[in-house]
Amino acid sequence: MTALGAFSSGDVLTAADLNAIGEWTTFTPTLKFSSNTITPGFVDARYIVLNELIIVSVRAFNLTYSGSGNLSLTLPAGATVSPTTASQRVGFAYVYDNSLSDNYPCAAYMTGSSTTTVQFLSGTTGIVTNTAPFTFLSGSDELDITIIARKA
Numbered sequence: 001m002t003a004l005g006a007f008s009s010g011d012v013l014t015a016a017d018l019n020a021i022g023e024w025t026t027f028t029p030t031l032k033f034s035s036n037t038i039t040p041g042f043v044d045a046r047y048i049v050l051n052e053l054i055i056v057s058v059r060a061f062n063l064t065y066s067g068s069g070n071l072s073l074t075l076p077a078g079a080t081v082s083p084t085t086a087s088q089r090v091g092f093a094y095v096y097d098n099s100l101s102d103n104y105p106c107a108a109y110m111t112g113s114s115t116t117t118v119q120f121l122s123g124t125t126g127i128v129t130n131t132a133p134f135t136f137l138s139g140s141d142e143l144d145i146t147i148i149a150r151k152a
Contacts, residue, residue: 022050027076029058031143033130034069041139047079052151054079056091061098061142071095071128072111073118073145081149083110091147093120097134098141104133108147115152118145 007013029045031038041062048055056079075081081090091108106120106128125132134141 022048024048025076025078027079029060029076030074031058031060031063032069032072032074033065033067033136034072036065036067036069038063038065040064040143047076049078049151054081054147054149054151056145056147058143058145061096062139063136063141063143064138065130065136066138068130071120071130071143073108075116075118075147079147080115080152081110081147082115082152083113083149086110086112090118090149091145093128093143093145095120095122095128095133095136096142096144099137100134102134104128108145118147120145 024046026046029043040060041064043060045058056075058073088110089107090110093106093108095104095106104122104124106122108118108120111117111119120128122128122133130136
């Protein structure tokens with residue numbers, strides 16, 4: 001089987017080659033408001049690595065937490081990204097306020113020179129926290145996150 005990224009002009013691709021290109025891997029995301037862990041009642045989290053491209057998808061709702069601070073996601077070990085600058089945008093998210101039935105789009109960005117920690121910016125309030133762009137309610141609100149970046 002030819003390794004991904006090692007194909008040459010004229011190579012014949014087999015079914016095994018195509019099947020080995022990438023598979024979604026499920027993981028349990030680490031979501032926090034600063035140092036306070038968020039526990040989702042439901043989560044669907046997975047990532048895929050294709051050559052140097054990483055795609056991470058997280059959907060979490062019925063969030064339970066205590067404490068306060070900035071919302072962050074720690075990427076799984078197999079999906080570390082290569083930020084070229086601090087605060088590089090690497091994806092997007094929606095935070096959903098269940099009590100008002102309202103979505104807030106957000107940009108996902110790398111914190112400092114980290115290859116694993118993502119935070120979020122809302123166009124209406126700046127950094128997403130437990131009280132901005134709305135006050136998150138335990139057991140009620142939702143997060144939908146998509147990260148698309150280059151592998152570290």
